Amino acid sequence: MEYNFREIEKKWQQQWRESHAYEVTNDSTKPKFYVLDMFPYPSGAGLHVGHPLGYISSDIYARFKRLKGYNVLHPMGFDSFGLPAEQYAIETGQHPAVTTENNIKRYREQLDNIGFCYDWSREVRTSDPKYYKWTQWIFLQLFDSWYNRKMQKAERIAQLVARFRQEGNANHECPGDKKLNFIAEEWKGFDEARQQEILMDYRLAFSAFGEVNWCEALGTVLANDEVVNGVSERGGHPVVKKKMRQWYLRITEYADRLLQGLEQVDFSDAMKEMQRNWIGKSQGAEIRFKVAAGNDLTPNPSPKERGTKEENSTDVKDNIPPGYMTNTFEQWKATADFAKANRKNSTEAESLLWQEIRNRKLQGYKFRRQHPVAGYIPNFICIEKRLIVEIDGGYHSEEEQQKFDVSRTKWLEEHDYRIIRFTNDEVTNNIEEVLQKLEKALSSNEGLGKLTAPSPLERGQGGEVITVYTTRPDTIFGVDFMVLAPEHELVASITTAEQKSEVEKYLEYVKSRSERERLAEVKSITGAFTGAYAINPFNGREIPIWISEYVLAGYGTGAIMAVPCGDQRDYAFAKHFNIPITNIIGDAYNGEEANATKDAILQNSDFINGMVMRDAIDLVIDKLEEIGIGKRQINYRMRDAGFSRQRYWGEPFPIVYKGGVAYALEETDLPVELPYVDTYSAGPEGEGPLANLADWIIASGGTRETNTMPGYAGSSWYFLRYMDPYNEREFVDRKAADYWGQVDLYIGGTEHAVGHLLYSRMWTKALYDLGYISFDEPYKKLVNQGMITAFSFFVERIELVDLLSGNADFFSESEYVPFENKIFFCSFGEFDRLPVPYEDKQTGKLYERGRFLNYHRLKDVSHIVETGEGDYRISKKNLEAYIKDKGVEFVGFEITDVIVDEAVEEYVSVRPEIEKMSKSKGNVQNPDFIVEKYGADTFRMYEMFLGPVEQSKPWDTKGIEGVHRFLRKLWRLFVDEVKGAIVNHDPATDAELKVLHKTIKKIEEDTERFSFNTAVSAFMVCVNELNDLKCHKKEILEPLVILITPYAPHIAEELWNIMHNDGSVLDAVFPKLDEKYLIESAKEYPVSINGKVRTNINISLDAAQPEVEQIVLANDVVQKWLNGQGPKKIIFVKGRMINVVI
RNA sequence: GCCCGGGUGGCGGAAUUGGUAGACGCAGCAGACUCAAAAUCUGCCAUUCGCAAGGAUGUGCUGGUUCGAUUCCAGUCCCGGGCACCA
Incomplete structure (x- = not known):
């Protein structure tokens, strides 16, 4: 009886289906375990060998957990809405529902062929109305x-x-x-x-x-x-x-919870990092810069915008400083003396409250006493929280004073200050209540976080305030210019008449920038000067304001303070436009490139001179907040999801x-x-x-609404629906969701790192917040299967162009005219051998040079031949046929002659590249063929044997024979070709038990840590050794069959059946490791001389150092190396090794 | 540019905590069985010197720590992946 895998696999797959062997219930006393695969999009191409890599891994783990006594949920379904089906519908007229159904059928067949233990009774399809009803509901x-x-x-x-x-x-x-x-x-x-x-x-x-x-x-x-x-x-x-x-x-x-949640889940560091990058949290400060007065501001702010400033009003209200500065310096001086006096003459209530505030350190917030704000001195102020505390003494009750209080309050509130008032009596009689109110006011964010565009009243002499976001406020004294995004709303209003035409020209340029030109990756430095200047709030220095496309409107505030000595892009910009560079980091700046260090000592930096930059950051932010021209700010790169x-x-x-x-x-x-x-x-x-x-x-x-939802809608919550797929009342029954809980193991590709996984995590958090489920992270552990890679091939695409001007080696969009519809395909690296100048026969125009367009992927790799080490070519004939298919008129390409089969053929060399296997890359390998030829068990074990799951590896079928041979060898331990079953009931020897238990230990450990490739090796070692021992004993072989069930379920079930006639190996109990069989009495110790192994000596494991030293020194080889001298030292690590130091 | 991985025989890979580098498999070589082939089995298989015994070198490269380093540290090169005019 031979190992007839075709028959065996078909038989058991049918048997398992009929006995519903993989269906699980939501009611079980067993502990639960949830193993999930990222469900596939059922494309027309079917599965390729890259897909099952993850599926096999999860299948092994699910089966392993089942043998270990868990109730394992291991479902599968289809992410069946999506663009390709629709694209296909447009091309062929077939309804997506029809093609999707067909594709699913094919996927299902392929999956079944590999023998996965999915509970198909729980299948979900995102395009099924019964399913998407709940997607809509969520x-x-x-x-x-x-x-x-x-x-x-x-x-x-x-x-x-x-x-x-x-x-x-x-x-x-x-x-x-x-x-x-x-x-x-x-x-x-x-x-x-x-x-x-x-x-x-x-x-x-x-x-x-x-x-x-x-x-x-x-x-x-x-x-x-x-x-x-x-x-x-x-x-x-x-x-x-x-x-x-x-x-x-x-x-x-x-954003923040998605970031924090990463601490609780077991994802790879790389995956976490990717998500962190995507969320892109950065800490820094927003700083407001006044625009300096200019005589030629254009267009002028409207009189209304300018307020009463032009009228030279003496009203306090109209002379208040811009932004959040609590005061101008002059005003501050004037009021400061008065404030000092006030402090001395404080009332009883004020002193009492002040002491309490200082003693209690209210939530750690800093309060100031008698701190001048816009010509007025409040009793206490917490600048950080923009909270003003007033204690109303006697004179506040006068009518005139009350009127003034009202107008002042109004102004302060307009400027985001909050005022909390207490009476003298309240403070002296009920200080606790006063403090409680204060605490409450502090914890509330009322009036906070509203750093909005300045109202006209706030505007500086130039009338505008520019807010920048920076992560490096410590470099504030190194700001040599400002850059606004071209789309920034202030660009029009600050530009001077003089610069107007230049700015407009630049804006025109930015608009005209075509996609193609951006593609060309010509990163030239562009920008325009607005003519306006901003004022550095700390030293009053006037700094020019530029616009440039390197500042993005969508990030931060759309404006930056440029510090050329510390930022390379700013540096390049400054050099390009000859803007003088201030060095604030001394020797750390070499004058030739920016240095983004945080560890340099600051110079030319006023009050932070001599500080380490890193330490100055917080100090500067504190100062910004104190004088009210900026605030601490956290930014995220992540945008809301379309x-x-x-x-x-x-x-x-x-x-x-x-x-x-x-x-x-x-x-x-x-x-x-x-x-x-x-x-x-x-x-x-x-x-x-x-x-x-x-x-x-x-x-x-x-x-x-006529839009539809994107692909990640259905996949954001599918893991919940598997728990309770037929529920018509709810998206998932709460009891089922509580029982199954988080996905214990989620396996899929890295390509979903930032899309699916982030959205899915967000939906889970929202459902948790709203009280529908009891956990807020969907996936406890995530394993990313590596890609299976394969070769892709490229030819260079060149277009011919007619240069309008110059001999530029590089030219911009406006400077050339391309030869429409004529594309050259060019041998890799043969760019300069193009047939130029080339004459257009119709127009007589001469095209002078070629312009590299891109590398063009050859979607069909079957015509590519390897003509040498790393040298691949495609024949002219095949390439031509391919190009005609694409509807591009073929002009010509460089040819290399190669002799193939004694005939000279014209070939084009193509550029090979190792890429992920995927349909869109045209380099797929189909698993059906392998399963047909070697069987599902061989395929499963071979994919695992290729290498670690998480690593990407090239697909190569060469090694598959070895795995197949192994399974036949395993078979022959149980079955003789002539005699049939040969399993006997003889008692096992110690040697055989040792082999078995060694294997149990290894398989259990390796499976648990997803090291499936080494587990397969361990099986091979085990079978080799049992074969050497000529062991056909049930006592050994039965546990072995259970061990291998997760890896090769079909052969395991067949062998189990040969031994039992009934029952299924799927429900067997994972064999228990008994360490006693692994205990050894002696070890063949490696003996090194000065760290190099020279010999092995068999020594009892009981032996202690003195005894060992004696044995070692008596050894001939050791004696030879000692050469008469005594050893300096003998290192003995029990059970490991011996090292003699000479 | 920044952030992650990873560099070990001809190839895929192993070495789980610093303790015999190259398990297991492929490919290759030699042999057995056979009329022959397939299948199966046996032996060899990092490089190098040597008839052999034995020696030297060896985990991308350069150093360091250690009795001992594929493993730890510093620097550097290369490959793969991710992000990116992100302030």
């Missing part, structure tokens, strides 16, 4: 929620509305509109549309107009990670910025617009089923195909 929960920053959790919109009615929004800054400020009365006065508009700015799922990556060719908006080098990742189509109404998830509100696609094949939004306002549909209206369409072309104005369905759009007294 979306509505997000729509109905906002993030309470105080509580650091999501809450219901109704709670927010209640707060608004009571206290306005003062305690809850609006994340969508930081300037928004209203009180309860105002809220009540807003009409419905305005209220909804405001609520939208708070919702966790919200719609807004935003710049999105619009891809005309795909007719869709792409996520940032779907855009590579300015073109769409799929298809390489151009992408432009476009303002559109979009849905977003306010994931930025969760959540709508102008596509058909996705979840429709359960949203209806009435009068331009978005309303949620009722839960009873769910699911909003995706209607049938005949055509998949885009709707009007770039809307999705659903916009074409006039009938469908009308619903519930309004019009439906």
Whole structure:
């Protein structure tokens, strides 16, 4: 009886299916274990050998845990909404539902062939209305929620509305509109549309107009990670910025928790780092710079904006300083003396409260006493919290004084100060209550975090204030110029008449920058001077304000303070435009490049001179806050997640617009089923195909949202649905969710590091906040399978151009005319052998040079031949055929002659590159062929044997024979070709038991730590040794069969059956390790002389140092090396080694 | 540029805590069985000197710590991945 894997595997797969061997219940007394694979998108290409790598790993682990007595949830499903199916529909006219169904069928077949232990009764498909009903439902929960920053959790919109009615929004800054400020009365006065508009700015799922990556060719908006080098990742189509109404998830509100959550989960450091980078938290400061007065400011601020300043008003109110400076220096001086006197003459109540404030150190906040603010001296002030404390003495009760108090309060409040007033009596009689009120005021953030654009009144002499964000406030004295993003709103108003034309020219240039030019990666330094100057608030120095595209409008404040001696880009800019550079770091700056160190000693830096930069950062921020021109600020790089696609094949939004306002549909209206369409072309104005369905759009007294949700919608919560897939009342039963809880082991590729995983983590946190589940991290442990790599091949694409001017080696977009529709394919590295000048026969125009376009991927690797070590070529014939397919007119390319099969053929050399195996790269290998030829068990073990799961490795089928041989060898321990089963019941010897238990130990440890490749080796060693021992004993072989079940389930089940006739090895108990079989009495000690092994001596493991030394010194080899001398030292590590030092 | 990984025979890889580098498999070489092939089995297989015994070198490179380093430290080069005019 031979090892007939085809028959065996088919038999058991059928048997397992019929006996529902892999179905698990939610009711079990066993401990639970949840093993999950990242479910696949069922593409038309089917599985390739890279996919199963993770699936096999998780399958082994799931089976292992089952044998160890766990109730293991190991489900599988399909991420079946998505772009490729729709793209395919557009090309072929087949409905995505049909092609998706077919693809799933094929995937399922392929998965079944490999013998995975999925509980298919729990399968989910994101495109199934029964599933996406709940995706829509969760979306509505997000729509109905906002993030309470105080509580650091999501809450219901109704709670927010209640707060608004009571206290306005003062305690809850609006994340969508930081300037928004209203009180309860105002809220009540807003009409419905305005209220909804405001609520939208708070919702966790919200719609807004935003710049999105619009891809005309795909007719869709792409996520940032779907855009590579300015073109769409799929298809390489151009992408432009476009303002559109979009849905977003306010994931930025969760930035900090997503960051903190990483501490609790077991992800690889690389993965955590990637997520941290993506979130991009940075700490620094916002600093406000006044724009200096200029005689030629253009355009002039309107008289209203300038306020009464022009009238030379003497009113205190109109002479207050800009920004948050609590005072001008002159005013400060004038009031300071008065303040000093006040301090001396303080009232009893003031002294009492001051002492209490100082003693209690209220929440660690620093209070100042009699600190002048804008010509007025409050009793106490906490600058950090912008909180002013006033104790009203006798004279405050006079009518005139009260009037003044009111106007002053108004001014202070307008400028984000809060005033809390106490009476003398309150302080002297009930100090505790006063302090409690103070504590409360401090912990509230009312009036905080509203660093908004300055009101006209705040403006400096030039009328404008520029706010910059910097992570290096310590370099404030090294600021030599400012740079605004070209899109910055102040650009127009600060530009001088003189510079106007230059700035406009530059803005024109920025707009005209084509995608293609950005692609070319010509990083030249560009910019324009606005003519305006900003004033360094610390030393009054005037610094020029420039605009440049290297400053991004979307990050920070869209403006930077440039420190050329410390930042390389600033340095390059300064050099390019001849801006003098101030050195604040002494020797650390060599005059030739910037030095971004934080460890240099500061020079030329006023009050921080002599300090280490690192230490100066906090000091400068404190000072900024103290004088009110800036504040500590944390920034995140992460943006809110775009959540709508102008596509058909996705979840429709359960949203209806009435009068331009978005309303949620009722839960009873769910699911909003995706209607049938005949055509998949885009709707009007770039809307999705659903916009074409006039009938469908009308619903519930309004019009439906016609966008659909993106791919990550369904995958953000699928792990929950597996727990309770048939539930029609809830997305998941709370009891089931509590039982299964977090995914204990999640396996998938790194490519989902920042997309799927972050969104999924956010949804989980939101569902947790809203009380639907009991955990806020979805995945406890994440293992990233490495990629299976394969060769891809590229040719160079060259276009011919006619140069308008010069002999530039590098030329910009405007300087050449390309030869339309003629593309040269060029041998790798043969760029300069192009046939130029080239004459266009139609126009007679001469094209003088070639311009490298890109490396062009050859999607079909089958015609590529290896002509030498690392040298790959494709024949001219095949390349030509390929190019014709692409509809590009072929012009010509450089040829290298190669002799193949004694015939000279013209070949083009192609550039090889090792890449991840994927359909889009045209380098896939199909697993079906291997399974057919060697069987699923061989395939499983071979993929594991390739190397560590997490490492990427090239696909190579050469080694597969060895694994297959191993399984046959295993088979022959049980079955003789002629005699049939040969398992006997003889008692096992110590040697055999030792082999077995050694293997148990190794397999258990290796499986537990996902070291599957070494586990496979251990099986090989074990089988080799049992073979040498001619062991066919059930006592040994039965445990061995259980051990190998997770790795090779089919052969294990067959062998188990040969020994038992009934039952299944799937439910066996993992053999228990008995250390007693591993104990040795002696060891063949390696003996080194000066660290180099010279001989081995067998010594009892009981032997102690003196005894060992004696034995070692008596040894011939050791004697020879000692050469008559005595040893300096003998190192003896028990059970390990001996080292003799001479 | 920044942040992570990783460099070990002809190849994939092993060495779990600083203790015999190269387990296991592939490929290769020699042999057994066979008319022959397949399958199977046996032996050899880092480089180098040597008939051998034995020696020298050896985990990208340069140093260091240690009785002893693939393992720890410093520097450096290369490869892969991620991020990026991010202030």
